[in-house]
Amino acid sequence: MSWLLRLYPRAWRRRYGEEFAALLEQQRLTPRLVLDVLRGALDAHLHPHVAPGQPTELAAIGRIVMAETRSLLLHHATLLAGLSTLLLGLALLAWLVVLSGNWAPDNVFYLALLSLVARSPLTVLGVPILAGLLKLLILGGPAAALAISAAPLLDVGLRLEGQSVVASVRMQVRWLNLALAALSAAAIGVLLLYTFVAHLPCTSLDTPCLARVVAQLMD
């Protein structure tokens, strides 16, 4: 009857496995007993916090919030990296324009426009997510309010709602965001390179030319 024990969570088995197995060995195998153990195993999976040594329910919520916060930090770090690249690109572009004395409004305009276009799907997707979060905050009670206030906006409400469809949207948003950040960074890199070459104080990008650029930057 030891196969019945395998239905229980690992942590539960660590604590009660030996004595529970000994108890099962003293029982007659009947449908009623199997049903009772099945219900017990289901309960142990649904309520892992009742076993001694396991985190309390509040600690379990805390762990979810911590995991979400870590995940969101990564998520936001991606956005921050993209935004920093954009700002750095704009600063370098402005520097080059000032250096060359040749104002190139088209380059700046296209750079900003590209960034906005690249990020617009995120904004559009963010509206229903934000609406979902507000709904959760209103209907979800203190635990949801705690989780939302403890973590940044986008994803945490989706995890707490625990619906596979929403979780799927959440993953898509994350991958889309990563893809857009990569696309945005690549586009900015190409534009920067183009702008750099276009404003070179010489016709070919060789060592003397680079030396002149460095010298200008040092001045």
Add this chain to the structure above:
Amino acid sequence: MGGDLLDLGRFAEPALLILVSLADGPKHGYAMMDDIERLSGARPGPGTLYGALARLERRGLIEPLPAQDRRRPYRLTDGGAALLRTQLTGLRDLAHVGLRRLASA
């Protein structure tokens, strides 16, 4: 620690019976099942017994003793004994009121 057993849902009754069973000394799972069957007329299944045991242990109402040949006895804690006393006193009062009303009906 324990507060009440009512919030244990379907485990409330087995939990009370376990506390009663342990009131006269430590017992392991199989002995508890036998004792509860004698007390209530119904034998709890192993899944139900350990679901209730885990909750009682988590609340500090019972505590495990060192295992003896793979079987682990449990005993009441002071908090468990106090809670059991409160619960049984409440049930006795309820039984008195109910019987008095039946007699006067």
